[in-house]
Structure formats: C-alpha cells, structure tokens
Amino acid sequence: MTSTGSGTATTDLVLLAQSGDRAALDELVTTHLPLIYNVVGRALNGDSDVDDLVQDTMMGIIRGLPELREPGRFRSWAVTIAYRRMQEHYRQLHRTSYRTVFRRVEADIPDPQADFAERTVSELALQGQRRELAQAARWLETADRQLFSLWWQESSGELTRADLARAIAATPQHAAVRLQRMRQRLDGTRGLLRALNARPRCPDLDALVKIWDGRADSRWRKRLTRHTRDCAQCRPYARDLVSGESLLQGIGLVAVPAVLLTRLPGAATVNAVAVGKVSSLLTSVAGKGAVVAGAAAITLGGVTYPLWTGPSSPAPASPGLSSPAPHPTAPTTAVPTTSTTPTPTSTRTYAGVSTADLYVAPNGDDDARGSRAQPFATLEKAVSVVRPGQTIALRQGVYRSSQTLHIDTSGTAKRRIVLSGYRDERPVLDLSGLPHDQWGIVQTGDFWTVQGLEITRGPSHAYMCESCHDNVFRRLDSHGNGASGLMLRGEGTFGNRIANSDLHDNRDGLGIMYGNGVGNRISGVRTYRNQVEGLDLGGFTSPVTVRGSWSFGNGNGFTLGGGGTAVHVAHVLTDNAAWDNRGLGFNEEGNTGALELTRNTAYRNGVAGFWLPDSPAVLTRNLAARNPDDAFSASARQVDNDWTATGFASLDPAGAEADRRRDGSLPRTRFLVTATARGARMNY
Structure with a gap:
C-alpha cells in the first residue's frame, strides 16, 4: 500500500485537486482509500456493510474537499469523516447493534460475533499473540472497537x-486516557481468552x-475478566502479554478488495472542481454518474443533494436566524469612537453592561489605562489584569486573535467577574487567525458571567471551559467554528449555567x-x-438539566450518552424540542x-x-410526529405520551427560527x- 505519511506531498495533491487537477484528485483518492477501508473495516461490527460505508465516507471526502481550509490536515x-460515519451507522442500527446476543459456536468457548478482524485473521496469518489480539478485539464494545481501529492505524x-x-x-x-x-x-x-x-x-x-447466557456485553465481560484478574489459577495467563503496539506494528494493513478498486475509473465534477477518476465510485451510490448541480450541490441519479461545505461556508440561514459574521476583511459594523460617551439613560435596559471597570475597543491601546476614554486594544490585556468583582466591557467591532486566550483568574461567589458587550453594542471575536490545532478561548477560572459575545471562524473549539464551576454563559452567538461552539468538560465541572444562546453552523454545537x-x-x-x-452530553457522568431548549437541522439533536464510554447517568430534559435533524x-x-x-x-x-x-427512561407527556x-x-x-401526535397549531418552523427577543429569550x-x-411548551 502506498504510504500516506508524506505531509508535503499530500498537501500538494490537495491543492492541485482543489484547483481542478483531475490526476491529482485521482491519486489523492486512490492513495487514501486503503487507509479509510482499514479504519472502517477494523471497527465495523460484521463485514457486510464495510464497502457501502467506505463508499459513503469517500463520498463525503469528495464533497468536502473543495472547502477544506487546511490542506495539510487532509x-x-x-x-x-470516517469515524463520524461509523458513529452515525451504529446509531441508526436497531438495538441489537448496541447489545447483540451471540450463539455458542463451540462446546467449550462461547465465541462473540465475528467482525472484520475475524475475516482477516487468515489473511494476515496471525500467529500466537497476534491471533489472540485479533480475537480479543472482537470482544470490545462498539466505541472501543472504533478506537481500536484508529489505534491500529497509528501503530502501523x-x-x-x-x-x-x-x-x-x-x-x-484525553485521547491518551481513552486509549x-x-x-x-x-x-x-x-488474559481471559487464554484462561478459557x-x-x-x-x-x-x-x-x-456454564451459566453465561451468551451476551457479549460489558456486564459479562467485566464479570469474566474480574474472575481471571482475582483468581490465583487464572491470573498468570495475563503476565507475559506482549504490548499491543508491538503486535500491531507487525501486522500489515488489509488490501482494498478489487471490486471496490474497480469502481474508481471515470470522471466527475463537483462544485466546479474536477474531482478526477471517481464517477464509478459515485455511481455505485446513486446508480448514475455525477454532474454539477450548482455551487453547493451535486446531482446523483437525478436527485440533487446538498454538499457539506464546512464551517467557512455554512448552509443558508433560515428566516430570522443569525447569519455568520462578515468576513473579517470586510466588516459591516463600524467601530465606535470611544472618546465620546453616549448620554446615560436611567430608564434604559441594555443587553450588555452600562458601566465597567475595564474597557476594550478595536482602536484601543494595550498601553492605555483601560478606561472608557482610553480602552485596551485586546481582550487578552483586560483578562490579564482583571480582579474579582470587576467587569470587562467590549466595545463594538471585530477582534482578531492569533493565539488562544486563557482565562485563569477566578472570581468569588460574592465578587463575580463579568465579561460583556457594552450596552447594545455587538463585539465579534474572530478566531480565523488561530493555528488549526488551537482552541479559541480556554477558561479554567470560576465565578464568571460571560454574555453578549459573537464568536466565529475558529479552526477548532471556539470556547472551552475546563473543569470550571459556577460560571454563567448567556446570550452567546457561536458559529462557523471547526469543532464545538461551546464546550464544558473535565472533572469538577459543576454549578454552571448556559442560557439564551445560539450555537450553530459549527461541527458540534454545545457540549x-x-x-x-x-x-x-x-x-x-x-x-x-x-x-x-x-x-x-457524551461521557459526562453527572446529571445535567436541559430545559426549554431547541435543537434542529443538525446531525443529531440531543445526544445524552457515552461519547465512546459506558455511562449510567439520569439526565433530566423538560420542555425541549428537536426537529429536522438528519439523524x-x-x-x-x-x-x-x-x-x-x-x-x-x-x-x-x-x-x-x-x-x-x-x-x-421515565417518559412523561412527550410527543413525537413524522x-x-x-x-x-x-x-x-x-406515562401519557403520544408517539403519533397531530393537532399542532402550526407546522411552520419560521417563527421558532426567528430572531430572539430583546432580552435574549426564545x-x-x-x-x-x-x-x-x-x-414542549414552545413559549416556555
């Protein structure tokens, strides 16, 4: 198999393919097809869907290539994309995809369901511990098997x-911890297999x-391995295990089946970029060749599909929804002059703060005093000097960052720190200048109130709160980011509130x-x-309360599970609505x-x-329709649910997708x- 390790060569191929070089795209696709085939094949539970899922993944890669902003990360x-396709695949399967009952195929050892690894044991001629490793991988749960497939590629x-x-x-x-x-x-x-x-x-x-019912679920795996760990007779079987990395390095990758390779010759054009010899691959999905159907669509077999164009080019906004921020080189909002102060109004209620201890404006100076008349130029400066009980006000305009902003200072329960827009002005934090692997804002500080900010164009996570507590995030608009719009994570994440905010057109919204x-x-x-x-809420092991919130037009709406880990947690959801999500x-x-x-x-x-x-679950007075x-x-x-509901006052979502009210509420x-x-009481 051709190595995909040359970053420079791959980058050059991506740039050539994006500019319309058919030969470059042909080489790019065929070179990386074996990698994708192995990632999917190692993880997929059974081999019957491998080829279809690989084709779907390659389709997504071809669709998104014209808008890939970082060619070096191809x-x-x-x-x-392959990993997400696998997750979507498992989510769409019936319950037996989560927990399958396996039949005993030999009198002595119940054999879990054969997956891709079993099919390739003979192909790879595994001996000794390599064979044991492949057999043990079949016992892993879905999330671990997916991670195992990526680890295999890393070890190789x-x-x-x-x-x-x-x-x-x-x-x-965190990846190291999960691995x-x-x-x-x-x-x-x-060790268990050796003991068996x-x-x-x-x-x-x-x-x-003898009493095992054949379920290869986590309960029985834990029970059997607990015995081998604690049993004096069984314990020695796990003592001389060669490391998995060493074993995997000696196993070659599986060749792509010839039948799949034969689907590559042909030609197609997507988003006005020649995508090379791939029309047969597209044909295998749609039955006919692909033709151009506009700048953001592809026609397959007479059916037009929208193409994913990445966070730099979100889908057209529904009526009333906030549009992405203007490109930073052409802002549509002028920066106000800070030398003149609006006349105070005692009765006016503002979206932001009316007074502050520290001020920041795009035309300010970090060597200034940080006052309303002499504001700082950067949020970094204000965050570095703020103290408990103080307020930072951002004036209107676009703030561009070239490095991660770290918020480490904490307030107290009685002296919170406030970061806010000033009055009704709208500050925009443009993160497009960050390196592709850096997060926009990383907060470890506690007792903050962050409100009235627009955060956009980050190459990764826009706002990450790590192991923080007692913070309030409200009236945020985070969009067009390469990973999440806002995420809270880590041990000791407690007492936080997220309210009246829009997280949209990112890879993931809120986590x-x-x-x-x-x-x-x-x-x-x-x-x-x-x-x-x-x-x-993937992998969060304490209950989270979600009330009066809406999720629509995403891959999935509300995901309440493990995020690749086993969890047993009773989240509480009340008065929420999910509509028009693809999954x-x-x-x-x-x-x-x-x-x-x-x-x-x-x-x-x-x-x-x-x-x-x-x-x-405890389900009370919920509705489902269509x-x-x-x-x-x-x-x-x-209790009192209706899964085929009718009689709605309106089925037009335009009102729900309109602008928020002045106070930030839905x-x-x-x-x-x-x-x-x-x-859901939609007017909660």
Whole structure:
C-alpha cells in the first residue's frame, strides 16, 4: 500500500485537486482509500456493510474537499469523516447493534460475533499473540472497537496521535486516557481468552461459562475478566502479554478488495472542481454518474443533494436566524469612537453592561489605562489584569486573535467577574487567525458571567471551559467554528449555567462532556445546523438539566450518552424540542441510566425521534410526529405520551427560527404548540 505519511506531498495533491487537477484528485483518492477501508473495516461490527460505508465516507471526502481550509490536515480530516460515519451507522442500527446476543459456536468457548478482524485473521496469518489480539478485539464494545481501529492505524504509522485525537474530537491528553482504558480492557480480555482455552480450565471459570447466557456485553465481560484478574489459577495467563503496539506494528494493513478498486475509473465534477477518476465510485451510490448541480450541490441519479461545505461556508440561514459574521476583511459594523460617551439613560435596559471597570475597543491601546476614554486594544490585556468583582466591557467591532486566550483568574461567589458587550453594542471575536490545532478561548477560572459575545471562524473549539464551576454563559452567538461552539468538560465541572444562546453552523454545537459535577443547567438554548451534534452530553457522568431548549437541522439533536464510554447517568430534559435533524432527535447513545424526559417534542427527524433502546427512561407527556422510527427499552416507564401526535397549531418552523427577543429569550411561536398538556411548551 502506498504510504500516506508524506505531509508535503499530500498537501500538494490537495491543492492541485482543489484547483481542478483531475490526476491529482485521482491519486489523492486512490492513495487514501486503503487507509479509510482499514479504519472502517477494523471497527465495523460484521463485514457486510464495510464497502457501502467506505463508499459513503469517500463520498463525503469528495464533497468536502473543495472547502477544506487546511490542506495539510487532509488525512486527519478524512479519518474524522470516517469515524463520524461509523458513529452515525451504529446509531441508526436497531438495538441489537448496541447489545447483540451471540450463539455458542463451540462446546467449550462461547465465541462473540465475528467482525472484520475475524475475516482477516487468515489473511494476515496471525500467529500466537497476534491471533489472540485479533480475537480479543472482537470482544470490545462498539466505541472501543472504533478506537481500536484508529489505534491500529497509528501503530502501523498511518496516523499520528494528533490525527487520532482529532478524529475522536479529543485533546491528545484525553485521547491518551481513552486509549489507555481501551488497552486495559483489551489486555484483560486477552488474559481471559487464554484462561478459557487452558486445559484443564479453572473450575470456577468453567462454572461461570456454564451459566453465561451468551451476551457479549460489558456486564459479562467485566464479570469474566474480574474472575481471571482475582483468581490465583487464572491470573498468570495475563503476565507475559506482549504490548499491543508491538503486535500491531507487525501486522500489515488489509488490501482494498478489487471490486471496490474497480469502481474508481471515470470522471466527475463537483462544485466546479474536477474531482478526477471517481464517477464509478459515485455511481455505485446513486446508480448514475455525477454532474454539477450548482455551487453547493451535486446531482446523483437525478436527485440533487446538498454538499457539506464546512464551517467557512455554512448552509443558508433560515428566516430570522443569525447569519455568520462578515468576513473579517470586510466588516459591516463600524467601530465606535470611544472618546465620546453616549448620554446615560436611567430608564434604559441594555443587553450588555452600562458601566465597567475595564474597557476594550478595536482602536484601543494595550498601553492605555483601560478606561472608557482610553480602552485596551485586546481582550487578552483586560483578562490579564482583571480582579474579582470587576467587569470587562467590549466595545463594538471585530477582534482578531492569533493565539488562544486563557482565562485563569477566578472570581468569588460574592465578587463575580463579568465579561460583556457594552450596552447594545455587538463585539465579534474572530478566531480565523488561530493555528488549526488551537482552541479559541480556554477558561479554567470560576465565578464568571460571560454574555453578549459573537464568536466565529475558529479552526477548532471556539470556547472551552475546563473543569470550571459556577460560571454563567448567556446570550452567546457561536458559529462557523471547526469543532464545538461551546464546550464544558473535565472533572469538577459543576454549578454552571448556559442560557439564551445560539450555537450553530459549527461541527458540534454545545457540549458538556467527559467529566462530572452536579448542578449544570441549560435553558433557552438553540443548537442548529451543526454538522454532527446539536447538544452533546457524551461521557459526562453527572446529571445535567436541559430545559426549554431547541435543537434542529443538525446531525443529531440531543445526544445524552457515552461519547465512546459506558455511562449510567439520569439526565433530566423538560420542555425541549428537536426537529429536522438528519439523524436522531433524542439519542441515548448507549446510556443505561434512567433518563427523565418530560414534555419534549420530536418532529420530522431523519432516523428517529426518541432513540432510547437501552435506558430505563421515565417518559412523561412527550410527543413525537413524522419520525421514521422511535425505540424504547422494555424497562422504560411511560406515562401519557403520544408517539403519533397531530393537532399542532402550526407546522411552520419560521417563527421558532426567528430572531430572539430583546432580552435574549426564545422567540414567540405557534410551531409545534398543542392544546394538550403534552409536548414542549414552545413559549416556555
């Protein structure tokens, strides 16, 4: 297989392909197809859908290539698309994709369901511990198997740790933690397999095998590996394990099947860029060749599909929704002169603060006093000198950053720090000048109120609050960012409130993820037109309260699950609505906690409205309409719900997608309002 490790060569190919060089795109696609095939193939649970999913992934890569802003990141970008396609694939499967009952195929050892690794054992001629590693990988749960497939590529030199981290939307440090946990589970299973194959077998382990019902779920894996870890007879089997990295480095990657390679010759044009010899690949998806259908669409088999164009070019705004910020080279708002102060009005209520201790304006000077008449020029300067109890006011205009802004100072419960727009002025934080791997704002400080800011064009996460507590984020507009619009994460994330904010046209909207802490609340928030997740609570192990919020036009609306880890947490959702999401409206994502959903509405989502096949959820007075499917655990408790609702006052979302009211609250609307006591009270 041709190596994809030459960053310069790949960058050159990307630039040539984007400029219309058909041969360059042909080489780019065919060179990276084996990598994508291996990433998908190693992770997919069973091989029947591998080729289709690879084709779908390559389709996404071809569609997005013209708008790829960082050619040097092509490989990690392509792997990220593959990883997201795998996640979407598993979410759309029936409940058995989360927990499959396996039949015993031999009298002695129950064999978990064969996946791609099993099909390639003979192809790779695995011997000894390499064979054991492949067998152990089949016992991993879906999320771990996906991570294992990326780790395999990293160990083989096809991906870097940075590539892997970007694919799973994690920092390299957090990716290392997730990999370590996966490796521990993998090694535990390797020891278990040896113990199961031992002759004579441990009597106590044999007794467990006889009562095992064949479910290769986390409960039984943990129970069996716990025995081998604690048993004096079984424990020695795990002592001489060669490291997984060493084993994987000696295993070649699987060749792409010839039948898939033969689909590459041909020609097509996408977004006025010649995409090379790939029309047969597109034909395999649509049945006919591809033709140009405008700057943001492709026609396949007579059907026109919108193309993903990336955060630098969001989808057209629905009526009333905030449009992305103007390009920083052509701002449409003039910077006000700070030498003159508007006449104070005692009765006027402003969206921002009317007075402040520190002022910042685009035409200021960081050597100035930071007063209203002599403002600082940068937010970095104001943050570096602010003290508990003080307020920072940003004047109107565009603020451009070339490095991450760190907010480390904390206020106190009685002396909060406020960062706000000034009066009714609208400051815009433009993050497009940041390096591609840097986050826009990283906050570790506590007891802050951040309000009235527009944050846009970050190459990665726009605003990250790490292990912070007792902060308030309100009236934020975060859009057009390469990763999330706003994320809170880490241990000790508690007591935070996110209110009356719009997170849209990013990769992901809003996340509270990978950590713990009680008392986090979300209210009056809209997440919309994000490529993957609207609101994501993945991997957060403490309950989060979500009330009176809307999620629409995303990949998924409200994702309440593991984010690749096993969680058992009872998030509380009340008076929320999810509509027109391409995937799932309300998605448990494998969360086995007793979710509490009261008066929520799911309307016209692409795959399912409520997808809760494993959660013993408590569902009270919820509504669903015009969703292809809904799924509920047999242990869920349902009271007065309606899954085929009718009688809505309006099915036109324009009112809900209009501008917010002056106080920042959601607009008044008749959309999805009913005369019953069920479903979201849209005018909460």
